[in-house]
Amino acid sequence: MQLSVFPQRGDLMRAAAERVTAHAARAIEARGRFDWALAGGKTPEELYRLLAGAPYSSRIDWTRVHFFWSDERCVPPDHADSNYRMARESLLEHVRPPDEHVHRLRGELPPRLEASRYEAELAGGSARSDTSPVPRLDLILLGMGADGHTASLFPGTAAVSEQRRWVTASQIEGHEIARLSCTLPLINAAASVLFLVAGADKAPTLARVASEDPRDEPLPAQLVRPTAGELEWLVDADAAALL
Ligand code: 6PG
Numbered sequence: 001m002q003l004s005v006f007p008q009r010g011d012l013m014r015a016a017a018e019r020v021t022a023h024a025a026r027a028i029e030a031r032g033r034f035d036w037a038l039a040g041g042k043t044p045e046e047l048y049r050l051l052a053g054a055p056y057s058s059r060i061d062w063t064r065v066h067f068f069w070s071d072e073r074c075v076p077p078d079h080a081d082s083n084y085r086m087a088r089e090s091l092l093e094h095v096r097p098p099d100e101h102v103h104r105l106r107g108e109l110p111p112r113l114e115a116s117r118y119e120a121e122l123a124g125g126s127a128r129s130d131t132s133p134v135p136r137l138d139l140i141l142l143g144m145g146a147d148g149h150t151a152s153l154f155p156g157t158a159a160v161s162e163q164r165r166w167v168t169a170s171q172i173e174g175h176e177i178a179r180l181s182c183t184l185p186l187i188n189a190a191a192s193v194l195f196l197v198a199g200a201d202k203a204p205t206l207a208r209v210a211s212e213d214p215r216d217e218p219l220p221a222q223l224v225r226p227t228a229g230e231l232e233w234l235v236d237a238d239a240a241a242l243l
């Protein structure tokens with residue numbers, strides 16, 4: 001497991017911003033565009049705010065960035081729980097990519113229909129590998145919940161074992177709002193996946209993920225293993241406390 005620990009949260013965020021900048025430069029140089037799937041959650045929000053200001057706001061060619069989402073709550077785009085709203089307020093309205101580069105998951109539409117529509121949107125834009133029909137995003141940013149979920153793939157739910165679909169809709173027990181999520185086949189087809197994990201509440205789960213003990217039922221975050229891409233974990237010292 002390629003994992004880097006940063007003593008302070010600020011160091012973690014700067015390292016993540018550097019990774020995003022490097023991935024963007026590489027993809028834009030190679031293909032003229034950078035296909036990036038954003039995550040929801042408090043940790044990514046800090047990264048987006050950092051990227052929205054100097055020096056990162058001018059180090060990335062935002063006109064070449066295509067924004068996708070790894071998951072979304074089934075709510076309208078201005079709702080307090082919308083991952084799109086969070087990204088818009090923390091990043092997009094500052095760096096102002098062309099509207100047609102913002103490929104949001106439409107949480108206000110009927111979830112199953114939206115899952116299919118988003119698959120078509122993914123298929124329409126991004127690159128493919130020579131050997132697979134699955135869209136190959138340049139970078140998928142992910143967080144991890146204290147229960148080991150990532151994107152909206154929650155432990156023990158059907159979305160985790162989905163093999164065929166690239167995007168699923170599900171109602172998760174104990175969560176009032178339904179979710180749309182990219183699935184493991186799409187995530188594991190990416191050129192790069194970056195986990196950003198911070199906070200002491202994640203420490204026991206991160207220790208379990210890192211132990212890779214075959215006796216444990218794998219957590220969704222552990223099932224992220226790009227088949228022909230890079231995987232990196234950036235974590236802060238609080239999350240790494242039990243490693
Ligand atoms: C979301 C997510 C989710 C998140 C983790 C970690 O929409 O909430 O995409 O998978 O990344 O729950 O969230 P925190 O960074 O807030 O701990």
